[in-house]
Amino acid sequence: MRSAGAHYLLMLLPLAVVAAFWAMASLERRRDGGVSFTQRNGAAIATYLVVAVGLWSLFMIVLPQLSMIELSFRPKLPTAQIGGPRDVYTLQNYRYFLFGSTTDTSHWNSIHIHAFFLTIFASILVTAFDLALCYPLAFYMAQAARPRRVRLLLLLLIAPYWVNEVLRAFAFRVIFATGGVLNAVLTGLGLIGQPIDFLGLDIGMYAGLSYAYLLLMVFPLYNALESLPASQIEAARDLGAPWWHIHLNVVIPFAKPGIASGCTLVFMLTSGALAAPLVLGGPRSLWFTPIVYDRFYQAFNWPQGSAYAFILLLTCVAFVLAVLRLTKLSLGEITR
C-alpha cells in the first residue's frame, strides 16, 4: 500500500465507487422494470446522489475502517522504521488483548477481557432498560396522545439533546455526586442519613449511558407504533383480549422492526460510548471504550488501539446480526 502504485490506486478508487453505484442504480431499474433512477430524480440530482453517496461512504466509512483494520495487524514502530524491514503483519496486538503481552501467552489479560465482556453485557442491560422505558412512552405518543401533547412531548425529549454529549455527562455528575442534587434531596427529605456514592457504585454511569441514546430508542419505536392502525388494538380488545395480551401478541409483533432498529442503535452506540464512562465512571469501573481511548492517547499505541476497536466493532456487529437472525428479522426490515 505504501508505494507509488498505491497512490494511483487511491486516485482510481473514487471512480470505481461511482461506477459501482451507477451499476446499482441501473440494476434497480432493470429489476423494478419501471422508471430508472436517473429518470426519477433527473440527471443532475441523480449524478449528485451517486457521486456524493459514493464518495461519502468510501472516504468517511469504508477507507478509514479498512486502514484501521490494516493498522491493527502491524507492530508499533518508531516513525523512522515504518515501511522498514520490521514493519510486517503480525497478530501481536490481538495477542496483547488476550494475554496482556505481545509475546507471552501464559496468562490471560483478565482486566481487559473482563472490561470487554462487562461492556457488552452492560450495553445489553442498558438497551433493555431503554426499551422498557421508551415502549410505554412511544406507545402513548403514537396511539393515545392528542397531536398537541405529542408535539410538546417531542420537544421535551429533544431539547436536552441540544446540549453537547460531554456537558450532558457532566450534568449527570452534578446530579449524582456525593454532594450533588439527588443526595441533597434524599437527605433533605430524610429518606437517607448518609449521602450515597452513586458515582462510585456506577449508578451515575449507567444512568448517563441509558440517557445518552434514549432518543434513538424513542423514535424508531414511535414510528413503528404510529403506523399501527388503532382498529387492530380495538379488534383484539373486541375479541376479548386483556391489555397485556394485546401488547404481547398484536402491538409488539407489529412493532418488531422498530424495536429491533432502536435496540440495535442503542446497543451499538452504548457499547462504543466514551463521554459517559469517562466522565461518570467511578474509580473502580472498567468500561472498554476508555481502555481503547487509552491505547491511542495514553500509550500512543495506535495499532493496538485499532485492534481493540476492531474487536469491539466485530463483536457488536456479530451480536446484532445473531439477535436479528434469532428474531427472524432482516437488516432491510429494521431500516424501513
Next chain:
Amino acid sequence: MTADVELDRLTVRFGGFTAVEDASLRIRPGEFFSFLGPSGCGKTTILRTISGFIEPSAGAVRIGGRDMTGIGANRRPTALIFQNLALFPMMSVAENVGYGLRVRGVRRRERLATVERLLNLVALGDQGAKKIDELSGGQRQRVAIARALAVEPQVLLLDEPLSALDLKLRQHMRNELRAIQRRVGLTFIYITHDQGEALAMSDRIAVMNRGRIEQIGDGRTVYDAPETEFVARFVGETNVFRGRVAAVADGEAAVDTPLGRLRGRNPRRLMQGAEALLFVRPEFLQPGLRAENCCEAETLVVAYEGNLTHAAFQGPDGVPLMALLGGAARQTPPAPGERVHLGFAARDAVVLPPGAHA
C-alpha cells in the same frame, strides 16, 4: 346463542356535538338489522356504543336483556367486523381466526378444530396457513367474519365491511353475508350508507340522519312508504314537487304544485293549507298516461341502459322530472325534444311535510 339488542333512549355526545340523539329501538334475536344513513349521521357511533368502545352519555344499551353499562368491549357478547377489517398482518389466516379462542385459553386441539370448522364455513378451508396479504379482498372479508364468529358472539356487528370491495364482489358478498347469517342464526347489525345493500340484505332498516333515527321498517316500507322528507330523498331516487295542500279526503291530499294540482297518499295527515312536498318514484311516472295526476313536459335526455331506460324531462315552470321506463313492457321511449304527457296514480305518490335535509 343469539340475543336481542335494545337501545333505550340512547344519546351520545362528544364535547358539544351530539352524535346520537335519543335513539330507542329493539332489534330481535336472529334479525338482520341495518342502520342506513349518510356519513356523519351517527350510525357508526351507535355500532361502537353497542360494541362497548363508546359509553353512552345518556340512556342504555341492553343485550339479551342485560344492561351493558360499564361492561368493556372485551367482555360483551358482541363481535365487531371493522370497516378496514383490522386483520392481524403478522398472523396467518388460521391464527387470526383462532385469536379470540387463544385469548380465552381454549386448548390448542379444540382451537384448531374450531378454526377449521369456521374456515370451512366461509369456504376458506385450505387457506389457513396463508398470510393475510396473500388473500384477495373477498377472502379477507371472509376471514374477518370467521374470526368474529370464532368467539361465539350473540350479536355480530358489521361496520360497512363491503365498502372497500369492487362492485361485482360487493354484490357477491351481499348474498354470502346473508347466507352466513341464515346458517349461524345470529343477530347481525349492519352499518351502511349504501341503500341498495341495506334493502337487499336487511330484515329491517333504521334510516338515520343527523344523529336521529328517522324511520324504522323493512325495506319495502322504507322505500314505498317513507315517513319523512329525508327518508324519501335518501332511499332511492324520487321526483319532488313543492306546494301547499289544497284539499284532503280519504287518506289522500291534493297539493297545488307548479305542475298543477297533484294528488298523493297523506300518511302524515297534513291539513289543508299546510306546506307539503309530493314525492313520486321515477318508475311510477309514465309517458302517455293521462291519469288523475298529469302534466305536459318536454323530453330532454333519453338514456337506454338495456334492461331499462332513464328519461329526463322538463315540465311547466322548468321543473325537472325523471322517469324510469321498464324494459319488459317494450315501451317506445319518447325522443328528445318530444312533448309528452306524464302521469302517475295517486296511490303511487306520497305527500309529506318538509323536514331536515341530509
